[in-house]
Amino acid sequence: MCHCQGVPSVSQAPIRQNSVRAHNLALVLQTVANSADPISRASVAGATGLTRSTVSALVDDLIAGSLLTEVDPAPRTGAGRPAAGLRPAPDGPAGLGLEINVDYRAACVVDLTGTLRHRLVEAGDQRQAGALSALTRLAALARHRAEADGLTVAGAALAVPGLVAAGGVVRVAPNLGWQDITIGTELDGLPLTVDNEANLAALSELGVGELPPSFIYVSGEVGIGAGIVLDGSLYRGVRGWSGEIGHIPIDASGPLCRCGARGCLEQYAGQEAMLRAAGVTSVAELAGADLTIAGTALGTALSTVVNLLDVDTIVLGGIYAPLVARLRDAIDAEIGRRVLTGSPIRLRAATFGPDAAMRGAAGAVLQGVLNDPAGWLARS
């Protein structure tokens, strides 16, 4: 049986016979992973259209490969013996999520059930020489702890506040002072991907599954970036450099920005601008400050994003996450004034707060396993 896109969307690519098993393994694994509760083999068959015997053979392989586990059923009051339920294995592959930003580096380990197993954060200026070596040591420590738990780290992903090109090359990360820094595609023998921090943070929300299929994730740090999720997928742009909202012009006669233009969003709602406007020295103190200037600038920029992309949900992450209640009125006022359709916009705080980028990074690794369990089984 073939599971594929229906007519009239015509693709030129036939499914090769030898990929049918790989395809169906992914279909079964994702069906279990997307189920809120443990799900029986029969239900998987029903949901996928595969026969029960095909499902059972695939499930056996997935259990043997530590991707699925079978759990005892919940007691039922009705007649009949309830079937055992399938769920993702908590002791199989894990994703190693890494982040480097201006004033901290971090690592986390997440297992296939989505549970955070380890979280390591080190504060300090990352613009100094040796920051990448320190991050590598932190990653090794996190991996060591994961392996002590019996987990197998499937790969690593690193979030950086900059524009990333193919081959793990950071084209530019202005606030780190990086230009054309090659991080590469491997970390101590693990496959490594490097990605923009706002993109990975946006992916962390996809894993939670509480948002509509299209939303904008705004990450407030020293710089401001956005992850654009359209129809359930991250929209990366032609070169992977989408979402640079920090330089949306707010006021043509405003303060000079690092980028050379005047009055960019970052000059009103970036971390340094917010601290300066509030007359405080730490992000924690912003919780008691008047944030109208930042909120108004954010509202102006987000109105442009909404007018352009017609999304109705905006997630505020990074330093904005704990400040949503204080920023909301000013943002709403600008959106109400500037968005043509007058439709309400849902504004919410990032689910994982300041951990969003590294959680999204770990999730991206695990998504790779969910997309290609056959590759995982061949490896292990």
Add this chain to the structure above:
Amino acid sequence: MCHCQGVPSVSQAPIRQNSVRAHNLALVLQTVANSADPISRASVAGATGLTRSTVSALVDDLIAGSLLTEVDPAPRTGAGRPAAGLRPAPDGPAGLGLEINVDYRAACVVDLTGTLRHRLVEAGDQRQAGALSALTRLAALARHRAEADGLTVAGAALAVPGLVAAGGVVRVAPNLGWQDITIGTELDGLPLTVDNEANLAALSELGVGELPPSFIYVSGEVGIGAGIVLDGSLYRGVRGWSGEIGHIPIDASGPLCRCGARGCLEQYAGQEAMLRAAGVTSVAELAGADLTIAGTALGTALSTVVNLLDVDTIVLGGIYAPLVARLRDAIDAEIGRRVLTGSPIRLRAATFGPDAAMRGAAGAVLQGVLNDPAGWLARS
């Protein structure tokens, strides 16, 4: 044989057996339509992976239904008898493209080969009562001429300068003074779709096939709209209201806009603002005017679009199309200043100039036939 999306993109939708013929009819028709030259049955088989006998049976049905035609081969110098070539039929279905804008209404007929067969444009203020009735009469005239040619009009699409909701309801078209106007889904017995003019104009470029898969089409009229094409498809947004770039703020202390905000792009680069700044009364006279103010504002707004969506190609349509050479320097200067990556942006004039929206409308009708030839055959 099944032609569908490959692993690892897992879709839950199986292809139904009874849709295989419909799927393959579309595959064959699109393979011929996408070929620059007439293409033999054997080449179609090679390109699709279908057997020659399957292709021949499908081709016979498509010829009988006036969707394909067989043409004599070009003389060849090599050995062997060259095969007859297939191309889309010039005497089968046609698309009826319609447009209503502030100061004109228009209709065109395009056949399946992409040839413009009829073009009717009537100048005049469309904000008056009776504008829609006049458009309906114009549409009937265009259809009558198409039928006199032996064409069968497959459907109609209408381009409007506004936000369109389901059921052919124009939610708001500010420059026409329309609010919640129901145009409906039928025109004299023909299926009718109503869409935003910038969206349809963007589709007209997709049909030409000279652009990369992602680009922004900017339509300059009294208002300014954009059609966003990402990865070969029009991106419509959550409610179909994407691309409203006319209200990107250029200067917070600028002139008051119709929308209630200050300093929107439309106040610098909309048709009325450009005429006022140039001190002229007709669009034709803009060709001799200094357009630095409009170009700079467009460049500022397009920098935001490029920073956000990371596209590298921008098409200027509507009144901008004949003015690209005069606008280019000011646009390029702003993009050079404001786009972080410093990568060059390709800027070009709309292929169909002021006809782009109605050409795209006609093309959308024909794309419907290409996507579902089985539906067309069942109808005729």
